Structures are given as C-alpha cells and as structure tokens.
Amino acid sequence: MDAKEFREFGKAAVDFVADYLENIRDDEVLPSVEPGYLLDLLPKAMPEEPEPWKEVLGDINRVIKPGLTHWQSPNMHAYYPTSTSYPSIVGEMLASGFGVIGFSWICSPACTELEVVVMDWLAKFLKLPEHFQHASDGPGGGVIQGSASEAVLVAVLAAREQVVVSYRESHPELSESEVRGRLVAYSSDQSNSCIEKAGVLAAMPIRLLPAGDDLVLRGETLRQAIEEDVAGGRIPVICIATLGTTGTCAYDDIESLAPVCVEFKVWLHVDAAYAGGGFALEEYSELRKGLDRVDSLNFNLHKFMLVNFDCSAMWLRDANKVVDSFNVDRIYLKHKHEGQSQIPDFRHWQIPLGRRFRALKVWITFRTLGAEGLRNHVRKHIELAKQFEELVLKDSRFELVAPRALGLVCFRPRGDNEITSQLLHRLMERKKIYMVKAEHAGRQFLRFVVCGMDSKPTDIDFAWTEIESQLTGLLEEQSLAARKAGNVADLTQHFQIHMATENGTHEKSQ
Numbered sequence: 001m002d003a004k005e006f007r008e009f010g011k012a013a014v015d016f017v018a019d020y021l022e023n024i025r026d027d028e029v030l031p032s033v034e035p036g037y038l039l040d041l042l043p044k045a046m047p048e049e050p051e052p053w054k055e056v057l058g059d060i061n062r063v064i065k066p067g068l069t070h071w072q073s074p075n076m077h078a079y080y081p082t083s084t085s086y087p088s089i090v091g092e093m094l095a096s097g098f099g100v101i102g103f104s105w106i107c108s109p110a111c112t113e114l115e116v117v118v119m120d121w122l123a124k125f126l127k128l129p130e131h132f133q134h135a136s137d138g139p140g141g142g143v144i145q146g147s148a149s150e151a152v153l154v155a156v157l158a159a160r161e162q163v164v165v166s167y168r169e170s171h172p173e174l175s176e177s178e179v180r181g182r183l184v185a186y187s188s189d190q191s192n193s194c195i196e197k198a199g200v201l202a203a204m205p206i207r208l209l210p211a212g213d214d215l216v217l218r219g220e221t222l223r224q225a226i227e228e229d230v231a232g233g234r235i236p237v238i239c240i241a242t243l244g245t246t247g248t249c250a251y252d253d254i255e256s257l258a259p260v261c262v263e264f265k266v267w268l269h270v271d272a273a274y275a276g277g278g279f280a281l282e283e284y285s286e287l288r289k290g291l292d293r294v295d296s297l298n299f300n301l302h303k304f305m306l307v308n309f310d311c312s313a314m315w316l317r318d319a320n321k322v323v324d325s326f327n328v329d330r331i332y333l334k335h336k337h338e339g340q341s342q343i344p345d346f347r348h349w350q351i352p353l354g355r356r357f358r359a360l361k362v363w364i365t366f367r368t369l370g371a372e373g374l375r376n377h378v379r380k381h382i383e384l385a386k387q388f389e390e391l392v393l394k395d396s397r398f399e400l401v402a403p404r405a406l407g408l409v410c411f412r413p414r415g416d417n418e419i420t421s422q423l424l425h426r427l428m429e430r431k432k433i434y435m436v437k438a439e440h441a442g443r444q445f446l447r448f449v450v451c452g453m454d455s456k457p458t459d460i461d462f463a464w465t466e467i468e469s470q471l472t473g474l475l476e477e478q479s480l481a482a483r484k485a486g487n488v489a490d491l492t493q494h495f496q497i498h499m500a501t502e503n504g505t506h507e508k509s510q
Contacts, residue, residue: 001053009053010093016057017089020065021072021453028431029075033067069434074452074459078436080246080274081381081407081451084308087368091361092308102355103347112343115144115359118366122313125371126279126299129292132315134342142315143349144358148273149194150351151298151314152240154322156185156198159238159267159295161325167235180204182235186225188217188252190245190440192271204237215248215402215440217241219256226264238267241294243287244275247438247447249405251275254290262293270297273312277304277378278406280371295321304378307365311358316349323348381407381450384460388448391464397471401443407450410438413471417444426470433463 001009041063071082102111119142120133134141145151160183167179180203187195189208199206209225211217226236239261241252254270261268270291276299278284291297296316302309316322327348347353366374385407392398392411401410413419424437424446435446452459 005053009057012054012057016060018086024070024073024453025075025459027070027073029070029073029434030428030431031067031069032431038063038067071451072453074455075433075463076451077448077463078434078451080449081303082309083302083304083306083451084453085306085365085369087365088306088308088361091364094364095357095360098357098360100357102357103353104345105343108357111355111357111359112346114357114363115346116141116343118359118362119143119313119315121366122301122305122362123315125374126276127285127288128279128297128315131317132297134344139318139320140316141319141344142313143319143344143346144362145298145312145314145350146310147194147312148192148271148298148300149197151296151312152194152269152271153198153201154314154326154350155240155267155269155296155298156202156204156238158322158325159185159269160202160204162267162321163235163237179235182233183237184229184234185238185240186222186236186266187240188242188245190215190217190247190250191240191242192246192273195240195242195271198240206240211245211250211252215245215250217252217257219253219258219260222257223260226260226266230264236264236266238269240269240271243270243272244405247440248402248410249275249408250402251287251405254294258290258293267296268294270294272297273300274303275406276300276313280375281378284406301362304381305362305365305374306369306377307362311362314349319344319349326350378406381455384450384455384457385409385448387457387460388450388464391460391468395468397468397475401440401445409448410445411448412443412445417442419474420444420446422474423467423471426474427466430466430470432466 070076072084098108100108100111102108105112116134120135123133123142130136131138131140132142145154160180163183164176164179168174168176171179183204185199185202185204185206187206187208188211190211191208196206196208207225207229209217209221212221222239229236239257241254241257243251243254245252252270254268258268260266272279272287275287276297278287279299294317296314298312298314301307301311301313305311323344346355369377385404389400389404389409392400392409397413398411399414401412413423420437421444424435427433427435435448437444437446439445448463450460
C-alpha cells in the first residue's frame with residue numbers, strides 16, 4: 001500500500017467510523033452471535049496475495065461489526081463508561097502514524113515531555129495536591145499507564161520492594177525469602193478484582209477487609225487487621241483504598257485510613273479509576289479529602305475524560321521509590337542526556353519497557369474540548385443519572401439499593417433475587433439496553449451507569465421504558481402462572497373431596 005492508497009483507505013475508514021458513531025442508536029447494543037461465530041466466517045490462514053482494502057473494509061462491516069458490543073452506544077449501561085471522542089480518535093491515529101516507542105527520552109523527546117506536560121495539566125484540573133506535579137520541587141509526578149490494573153500492580157510491587165529492603169535492614173537475622181513470606185496487603189471486600197489479581201502477581205496475600213453497612217472501608221477496620229497481623233508476625237505492606245467501588249461506587253474513608261497507614265508505615269494507594277472524574281468539580285470537593293496523605297493514586301481518563309482506552313493516569317508522591325524498585329539498565333538503553341535534567345525516563349515507572357505515545361491523544365482532547373468542556377461532560381453524566389434515579393423513585397415496584405453516586409444508580413425490583421435475575425434475563429434477550437447485576441449482603445441488584453459517547457435525556461427515557469415494561473410483562477406472567485397453579489390446586493382439591501365422598505357412599509352401601 002502506497003501513500004496514495006493509504007489516503008483513500010484512511011478517508012474511507014474515517015467516514016466509516018463517523019457513520020458508525022452517528023448512527024449507533026440504530027444498532028442493538030448487544031450482538032446476536034454465538035461463541036465461535038467468527039472462526040467459521042474467516043479463512044484458517046492469512047491470504048498469500050494482497051487483498052484490496054475495499055474488500056477488507058467491507059468485511060469489517062460484514063463480519064466484525066455484527067460481533068461488537070457497542071460500548072459507545074447511549075444504550076450501554078453496564079460496568080463503567082469507556083469513553084472516546086473524535087479528537088481522541090484523531091490523536092490515536094496520529095500516534096500510530098508516528099509509530100514511536102518512547103521508553104527513554106532520546107527515543108522521542110516529544111513523547112516523554114508531552115506526557116510530563118499533560119499529567120501536570122490533569123493534576124491541576126483535578127485539583128490534586130501540588131506534590132503530585134512534575135513541576136513541584138519534590139520527587140513526585142504523574143505517568144500514563146495502560147489501565148488501573150497496571151497502576152495498582154505498579155504500586156503493589158513498588159511498596160513490596162520498599163518494605164523488603166527496609167525490613168531486612170532492621171532485621172538482618174531474617175533471609176529475604178523469610179521476609180517475603182510474611183508480607184501482607186489490605187483492601188476492601190468491595191474493591192475491584194484487579195486488586196486481588198495484583199496480590200496474586202506479586203505473590204503477596206491481600207486481605208479483603210469487610211466494608212461497613214454503607215459499603216465504606218474505614219481506618220478502624222484497617223487498624224484492627226494490621227494489629228492482628230503484626231501480632232502474628234506478619235509484615236504489612238500496602239493498603240489499596242477505592243474511590244468509586246465497582247459494585248456501588250462507594251468511597252472509602254481516606255481521611256481515617258491515612259493516619260493508620262502513616263502510623264504503621266504502610267503505603268496508601270487510592271484507586272479512583274471512575275470517581276476521580278469528580279475531583280474536577282467543586283461540588284464534589286469532599287472526594288479529595290485525604291489525598292494529600294496518600295502515596296499514589298490512579299484515575300482512568302478513558303472513563304470520564306473522553307480519551308479512548310487505554311489511558312490510565314497514575315501519580316506518585318515519591319517516584320524514586322518506583323524507579324528504585326523497577327530500574328534495570330542495559331548499555332543499549334543509555335543516552336548522553338541521561339541524568340542531566342529532571343525529565344524522567346518513564347520505562348522505570350511501569351511494567352513494560354516499550355511505551356505508546358498516549359500523551360498525544362490526551363493533549364489533543366484537552367485542547368479541543370477545554371477544561372470547561374470536560375467538566376460539563378462529567379456534570380452531564382451526573383444529571384442523566386439523577387433523571388434515572390427520579391424515575392426509579394416514582395415507581396413503587398422498584399427500590400434503590402445505595403445512594404446514587406456520580407453516573408451510577410443501583411436499584412432492584414422489590415421482591416426476591418429471582419425477580420431481579422429474571423428481569424435482567426429478559427432485558428439481555430431483547431438487547432435494547434445492556435446492564436449487569438451485582439450483589440451485596442445477599443441481595444442482587446442492577447447497576448445502571450450512564451455511558452456512551454453522547455447520551456441524552458431521551459436515551460434515559462428509552463432505557464426506563466424498556467426496564468419498567470419488561471417488569472410489567474414479568475409480573476403479569478407470574479400472576480398468570482400463579483392463577484393457573486391455583487386453579488389446578490382447586491381442581492385437585494375438588495377431585496379429592498369427590499373421591500372421598502364416593503368411597504364413603506360405597507362403604508355404606510356394603
């Protein structure tokens with residue numbers, strides 16, 4: 001493919017994407033395919049000869065699109081938003097065109113330095129403590145990771161290595177393996193699965209502590225767990241708190257957790273993958289309480305900032321602790337400017353060596369939308385969630401399970417868990433909207449999250465009509481089944497009485 005053909009293919013692809021996003025409401029949000037559908041549609045080996053790009057683009061529409069779950073649809077209400085925007089898509093395309101792998105400054109100075117710039121922009125936009133900025137006098141700063149899972153794993157591994165080194169210095173009689181065998185970490189039983197997975201990858205158990213009835217993890221619970229572990233000879237390493245838990249978007253009490261972590265020299269990481277978007281709004285300033293005392297935190301730009309996946313921001317109070325833990329140098333990685341400035345080599349801040357030029361799509365998105373545009377986007381999600389919450393409250397057949405949090409509403413039909421499961425099953429079979437269920441204290445509930453690239457009030461009305469009409473149908477079917485069961489029981493009872501009467505008459509005649 002030469003440049004001329006690339007221009008034609010690229011323009012056609014841009015038109016395809018624009019048409020797809022403009023008309024996304026026309027498609028059912030869930031695909032109607034079975035596992036293995038694509039394996040039967042595509043050849044078993046790559047083509048020997050080049051194929052025309054028009055055929056390839058045609059096959060994207062023919063075989064790929066039917067197998068998509070439409071995450072940018074306003075009828076997507078599952079999990080949490082995975083946003084994108086036209087500026088971000090352009091940024092992704094440009095980054096792919098440049099094709100840089102920015103593991104060190106010399107590999108593409110713009111790749112590293114633009115990331116420094118946009119991470120400081122974002123820290124200011126979210127009103128984070130100043131020590132998280134590269135421009136501050138301290139060793140703090142921000143880096144773009146691929147996902148919250150990566151950010152959490154980086155924090156867990158760095159905290160682990162810091163504790164192993166310091167504990168061996170104070171307890172030289174213990175071998176390294178003995179120290180590592182005693183390590184333990186903490187999080188809430190409401191935290192994301194990636195936290196538990198980080199413990200598996202780090203070969204360090206993570207205790208999932210019980211959140212309160214309000215689904216919040218507090219300092220007293222952490223203190224009890226740490227004191228119990230210390231008394232048992234274990235070594236506390238890190239606490240991963242969550243602002244915006246997966247199930248209900250609950251907010252752990254950072255203000256009470258932080259003093260406990262400081263007292264026991266435990267690293268405090270905050271996973272704010274979703275709720276971090278609220279930091280930018282003054283009306284949600286309480287979410288920022290205690291952040292001045294945390295060691296690290298992460299926030300997914302691909303959830304609220306209209307930057308497409310993958311793009312997770314991570315900030316460190318002292319980046320040297322991560323660099324010291326991850327630094328593996330080879331002669332081929334060195335360059336003449338190394339160590340001559342405060343510009344970081346971000347390969348030391350992450351798991352992989354190679355780095356994508358993610359900062360470019362962030363920079364383009366921030367410039368074309370502006371800070372106020374981003375704040376308005378977050379507020380729109382909140383207002384649409386309020387609209388849905390009001391619809392739930394007006395229908396006595398439903399109940400809220402937890403207070404609305406940002407763009408998430410947790411609700412359920414009144415009754416046992418089977419009604420919730422059957423309602424969700426009906427909705428999934430129809431494929432008009434997509435939700436998932438969660439469970440707490442034995443009660444299953446539905447999670448309605450405002451998602452999609454451009455959700456509107458009419459989309460919320462559409463979703464509610466689908467939900468309440470399907471509950472109406474479900475309850476009518478249950479009522480009809482109950483009446484039929486009652487009729488059968490009545491007939492059975494009449495038959496038994498009749499038979500008893502016949503038997504009695506027969507006995508008398510004898």
